[in-house]
Amino acid sequence: MKEVYVAKTASRGIAVASVLKYQEPDYTPDRSCITEAQAAEEKAKFAKAKETVKNVLSALAAENEIFAAHLDMVDDFTLQEGVDGKITGELKNAQVAVHETIQEIAALFGMIDDEYMKERATDIQDVGKRLMAELKGITLPDIGSLTREAIIVAKDLYPSDTVKINPDFVKGIITEEGGVTSHVSIIAKSMNIPTLVGVGALLDSLGDDTVICMDAEKGIIVVDPDEKTLAEYQARKEDYEKERIRLLNLRNTPAVTADGKRISLCANVGNLEDIQKALEMNIDGIGLFRSEFLYMENTHFPTEEEQFDVYSKAAQLCPQELTIRTLDIGGDKELSYFEFDKEENPFLGWRAIRISLDMKDMFKQQLRAILRAGVFGHVRIMFPMMISLEELRAAKEVVEECKAELKAEGKAYDENIELGMMIETPASVLMAEEFAKEADFFSIGTNDLTQYLLAIDRGNKKLADKYDYFHPAVLKAIAHVIKAGHKEGIKVGMCGEMAGDAKAVKKLLEMELDEFSMSAGSIDYVREQILNV
Ligand code: PEP
Numbered sequence: 001m002k003e004v005y006v007a008k009t010a011s012r013g014i015a016v017a018s019v020l021k022y023q024e025p026d027y028t029p030d031r032s033c034i035t036e037a038q039a040a041e042e043k044a045k046f047a048k049a050k051e052t053v054k055n056v057l058s059a060l061a062a063e064n065e066i067f068a069a070h071l072d073m074v075d076d077f078t079l080q081e082g083v084d085g086k087i088t089g090e091l092k093n094a095q096v097a098v099h100e101t102i103q104e105i106a107a108l109f110g111m112i113d114d115e116y117m118k119e120r121a122t123d124i125q126d127v128g129k130r131l132m133a134e135l136k137g138i139t140l141p142d143i144g145s146l147t148r149e150a151i152i153v154a155k156d157l158y159p160s161d162t163v164k165i166n167p168d169f170v171k172g173i174i175t176e177e178g179g180v181t182s183h184v185s186i187i188a189k190s191m192n193i194p195t196l197v198g199v200g201a202l203l204d205s206l207g208d209d210t211v212i213c214m215d216a217e218k219g220i221i222v223v224d225p226d227e228k229t230l231a232e233y234q235a236r237k238e239d240y241e242k243e244r245i246r247l248l249n250l251r252n253t254p255a256v257t258a259d260g261k262r263i264s265l266c267a268n269v270g271n272l273e274d275i276q277k278a279l280e281m282n283i284d285g286i287g288l289f290r291s292e293f294l295y296m297e298n299t300h301f302p303t304e305e306e307q308f309d310v311y312s313k314a315a316q317l318c319p320q321e322l323t324i325r326t327l328d329i330g331g332d333k334e335l336s337y338f339e340f341d342k343e344e345n346p347f348l349g350w351r352a353i354r355i356s357l358d359m360k361d362m363f364k365q366q367l368r369a370i371l372r373a374g375v376f377g378h379v380r381i382m383f384p385m386m387i388s389l390e391e392l393r394a395a396k397e398v399v400e401e402c403k404a405e406l407k408a409e410g411k412a413y414d415e416n417i418e419l420g421m422m423i424e425t426p427a428s429v430l431m432a433e434e435f436a437k438e439a440d441f442f443s444i445g446t447n448d449l450t451q452y453l454l455a456i457d458r459g460n461k462k463l464a465d466k467y468d469y470f471h472p473a474v475l476k477a478i479a480h481v482i483k484a485g486h487k488e489g490i491k492v493g494m495c496g497e498m499a500g501d502a503k504a505v506k507k508l509l510e511m512e513l514d515e516f517s518m519s520a521g522s523i524d525y526v527r528e529q530i531l532n533v
């Protein structure tokens, strides 16, 4: 019996089953050289492979948005240009040209210091595998043909593998690589399959029918469990299932504390897909729409129309509150199409509202899009990283300018849109009373606030145990902000990770926090805590 401890839980749950080792075919390209005369033939091979892959993806795209994105990737100019250049310019055959171009594009995504964007490298690799399989005449492995209960263990799983999963047979998923925002994680979560990702080397130590117990709550894998452990996990699995059903039954209960206070339970999202998922959790609205993902997924600053399209759809999907945070770029979030100056301390640098106020035309495109989307629901604007009243006033002035323009152009917009702000800098905490007189609402961003108050980089693994939002300084700051907001009659919410931590609920309710906004997966647990307090 061997125990492995893992930090990344992608989808909660407990599973016990024998292993299915999922091995990939060999996609290594044949490295033979070509002559100039053969270039046209190699280009034709690529064109044929591309056409076949496009046909397969078009069919899949009708059922799953992920494949619509893959379809765009196959058709992308960068891929075509890269492959053509390598065939004609460097006389590489189609297999090598595709392999190298895909690696280059994936490396570009991988360089962005953001977990979500890093995962997009997996998508382009998935597309690359389809193309390589076509070029090499390989039949892709099919998880869908599984007919016994199993825990799948793989180096990594790609969306094309994951969508075929049948939850009747796949009881758990473990991948050696991958992150919690990967598509395998998203799909596994939607199917309620316990999943642990990024667990490190494991495959080689497993036989084909090795039994595994996995706890995707605490992050434990037990390989070859003894009888006692096996029985223990079976019992816990049943308890977990009962608990899940109990939480599901609570889902329709409004979050009201025992003393009758109605608490708003909201979700943090990055795109329309997230909103759809979050709505299943019976939420009161979206407390944080991280608009930067729209910018990071793009190849250019999204135009007003492109943004309006997304925000108006979001407002229609979620006509309850929809809080759109204006661009929060910089720090660890970069854009592939915009060069940031190298900074000594990017988290203390040119980021978020500082960029928006400096790049006013770009800021106005976003504000106009949000104002226009406001007619479709209850949309609110939230400014990130505020440190001074001057900044808040400047941002509000740009909003007024946009309103005047829209009015003159005869375009519909929300004249009374609420303008709130994140409290995530020490300055905004100390100035909370003044800010509360001029902002319509506050949302406390404990992720940055903890980092700035404790002078601990939020991403530094070495300091992870000291990065603690229960630190008395952070708790004092939160209490102060809530009091300051209430004194001026504005609502105070929280959209940092602390809001989704069931252990923090009691404390935050004592401080009279009005709104908890978190990733969708935490909502059931926080609701239960609220109902119990
Ligand atoms: C925060 O800082 O708490 C927050 C919610 O914003 P982000 O995590 O996007 O910086």
Ligand code: MG
Residues within 6 Å of the ligand: 424, 445, 447, 448
């Ligand atoms: Mg923040």
